[in-house]
Amino acid sequence: MPYPVFKDNREFIKALEANNDLVTIQQEVDWDLEMGAIVRRVCEKKSASPYFKKIKDYPGFEAFGAPLATYKRLAIAMGMKPDAFVPEISNEYVKRTTGDPIKSILLDKKKAPCKENIWTGKDADLFKLPGPMVHDGDGGRYLATWHFVVSKDLETQAVNWGMYRQMVFDEKTMVGPVLPFSDMGKMFYGKYVPKNKPMPFATVIGCDPLAGVAACAPSPIPEDEFTGMLMGAPVELVKCETCDLEVPAHAEIIIEGEVIPNLLIEEAPFGEYTGYRTSPREPRTVYRIKAITFRNNPILTVSNMGVPTDEGQLLRSFSLGLEMRKLLESQGIPITGVFMLPESTHHMVVVGVKPIYSNIASQIANLVFGSKLSPWFHMVIVVDEETNIYNKDDVIHALATKCHPIRGIRKYEQSVGTPLYPFADPEDRKWSRGAQVLFDCTFPLHWSKSDLPIKVSFNNVYPKEIQEKVLQNWKNYGFKD
Amino acid sequence: MARKEYDTFVLTDLALIPEDKEMELIVRDLTPADRRYKYRSTFAMAMVSKSESKYPDLLWVRLGRGQLQEKPWSIKIIKEVNKFS
Numbered sequence: 001m002p003y004p005v006f007k008d009n010r011e012f013i014k015a016l017e018a019n020n021d022l023v024t025i026q027q028e029v030d031w032d033l034e035m036g037a038i039v040r041r042v043c044e045k046k047s048a049s050p051y052f053k054k055i056k057d058y059p060g061f062e063a064f065g066a067p068l069a070t071y072k073r074l075a076i077a078m079g080m081k082p083d084a085f086v087p088e089i090s091n092e093y094v095k096r097t098t099g100d101p102i103k104s105i106l107l108d109k110k111k112a113p114c115k116e117n118i119w120t121g122k123d124a125d126l127f128k129l130p131g132p133m134v135h136d137g138d139g140g141r142y143l144a145t146w147h148f149v150v151s152k153d154l155e156t157q158a159v160n161w162g163m164y165r166q167m168v169f170d171e172k173t174m175v176g177p178v179l180p181f182s183d184m185g186k187m188f189y190g191k192y193v194p195k196n197k198p199m200p201f202a203t204v205i206g207c208d209p210l211a212g213v214a215a216c217a218p219s220p221i222p223e224d225e226f227t228g229m230l231m232g233a234p235v236e237l238v239k240c241e242t243c244d245l246e247v248p249a250h251a252e253i254i255i256e257g258e259v260i261p262n263l264l265i266e267e268a269p270f271g272e273y274t275g276y277r278t279s280p281r282e283p284r285t286v287y288r289i290k291a292i293t294f295r296n297n298p299i300l301t302v303s304n305m306g307v308p309t310d311e312g313q314l315l316r317s318f319s320l321g322l323e324m325r326k327l328l329e330s331q332g333i334p335i336t337g338v339f340m341l342p343e344s345t346h347h348m349v350v351v352g353v354k355p356i357y358s359n360i361a362s363q364i365a366n367l368v369f370g371s372k373l374s375p376w377f378h379m380v381i382v383v384d385e386e387t388n389i390y391n392k393d394d395v396i397h398a399l400a401t402k403c404h405p406i407r408g409i410r411k412y413e414q415s416v417g418t419p420l421y422p423f424a425d426p427e428d429r430k431w432s433r434g435a436q437v438l439f440d441c442t443f444p445l446h447w448s449k450s451d452l453p454i455k456v457s458f459n460n461v462y463p464k465e466i467q468e469k470v471l472q473n474w475k476n477y478g479f480k481d
Numbered sequence: 482m483a484r485k486e487y488d489t490f491v492l493t494d495l496a497l498i499p500e501d502k503e504m505e506l507i508v509r510d511l512t513p514a515d516r517r518y519k520y521r522s523t524f525a526m527a528m529v530s531k532s533e534s535k536y537p538d539l540l541w542v543r544l545g546r547g548q549l550q551e552k553p554w555s556i557k558i559i560k561e562v563n564k565f566s
């Protein structure tokens with residue numbers, strides 16, 4: 001049964017408008033920094049998504065900024081009520097993505113809106129698309145900031161959709177980091193490069209919102225089928241023009257080409273999800289393009305990475321946390337929930353647990369730090385069921401009071417990291433080396449009951465009848481809140 | 482005619498950049514005739530000088546994290562280098 005979700009970005013934009021979560025900008029906006037600055041301010045103020053109708057130098061093109069930078073927009077994208085709480089959205093996501101994968105279906109090219117315009121040869125020129133200069137000081141214009149790259153495994157033919165940023169170098173060339181431990185990194189650097197074979201790719205820009213969620217989720221399920229699970233219906237795909245890949249038929253813009261083996265070109269710097277420009281300008285993966293296909297009046301999606309909260313931080317926190325939840329539950333660990341704080345730029349995850357045996361926090365940390373998810377975060381906070389994992393004040397209180405500064409902190413050295421960690425030494429960034437830490441905020445089990453500190457809160461230290469009486473009389477006492 | 486302007490990212494100590502010697506570097510075009518091509522990058526054989534007036538075109542310098550240096554240098558582009566043939 002399909003959920004009430006959107007087959008493309010245009011339907012999603014209309015839904016945001018209906019929910020007062022869209023600002024349609026009729027005035028001309030410059031792709032050179034102005035558009036980026038607007039989207040940045042939107043992220044920092046948690047404002048409505050901007051829908052740019054008129055882009056300087058690019059008549060006929062439109063852009064849509066910060067498409068999923070709030071939980072409200074995520075709830076709308078999932079077809080839920082806009083004010084759904086994070087735990088509700090989380091449970092729905094886990095429910096939808098735990099069943100059987102839903103295979104995609106192939107549409108005839110004539111029925112695919114993304115084939116309304118086709119540019120090949122000299123016409124396939126990246127500067128004919130309104131790639132924004134997102135932040136002042138970036139290494140180039142980033143066409144692909146909220147998008148995904150489709151590729152196929154040389155040996156298994158498994159298809160990967162992943163969000164890997166792409167900077168325009170010249171008319172035919174894009175460059176970007178493909179981290180060695182990512183699915184596309186393993187595919188390209190592990191299989192195509194040793195055989196010196198170019199790898200066909202298709203960049204999908206302006207996909208439906210849930211395909212974007214799937215492309216940046218670290219799930220082992222093929223992303224097109226994962227999108228189908230989130231939608232409750234098969235994704236409609238269409239064949240590419242120049243290679244044997246398939247792309248979502250309702251996407252706005254498709255860029256087709258080949259990833260070139262044994263050639264690297266400098267990419268970056270770029271304002272990144274950590275809120276800094278950290279990873280170095282260095283030789284990175286090269287994409288040469290062959291064709292561009294797009295809908296009439298195509299709408300480019302623009303995300304602006306920086307200080308919280310942008311959709312990268314929000315959705316990666318969301319899906320990393322929930323894939324961790326699935327992992328821990330699959331191992332029978334008695335967790336009560338997992339929440340990754342978007343404000344931590346998905347560096348810090350809070351795991352709630354019933355501490356029924358000793359060193360359970362270490363077991364949790366060992367599992368999540370040992371998983372495929374681990375390069376992207378380095379702080380695990382384990383709290384007992386007394387702490388509300390979704391409440392930052394509660395988590396800070398637990399961290400500052402229950403975590404022993406020596407016994408409660410366990411360090412993990414020589415981990416896989418990313419070049420994006422601002423705290424890492426430049427040499428460690430270069431080699432994607434990291435380090436991680438556990439903050440165990442559970443009290444040891446061997447403490448006697450009478451030595452156990454008791455949390456002094458309204459809910460915890462008053463009899464039920466007193467609590468009820470106070471709550472019933474609150475307004476009568478004269479309080480307005 | 483107004484001078485053309487480019488910029489480049491310098492990843493080493495600025496003092497290590499050789500002046501008045503042919504070298505290959507990546508430059509971005511900041512003043513193309515068609516504005517849609519602004520920031521187009523190219524590999525170029527060129528000579529640079531830290532003096533703003535020595536060569537025909539201006540070269541703005543950025544450090545590895547995008548920090549723009551206050552004073553531009555000058556550049557003479559000898560030819561574009563094609564890495565893709």
Ligand SMILES: Cc1cc2nc3c(=O)[nH]c(=O)nc-3n(C[C@H](O)[C@H](O)[C@H](O)COP(=O)(O)O)c2cc1C
Nearest residue numbers: 162163164165177178179182183184216217218312
């Ligand atoms: C906006 C955005 C940009 C990203 N850019 C990159 C990138 O350039 N390179 C990279 O390796 N990962 C990047 N990521 C992370 C990957 O999208 C993420 O790891 C995703 O799960 C890819 O999955 P896979 O490699 O597990 O298939 C980005 C994520 C987001 C949200």
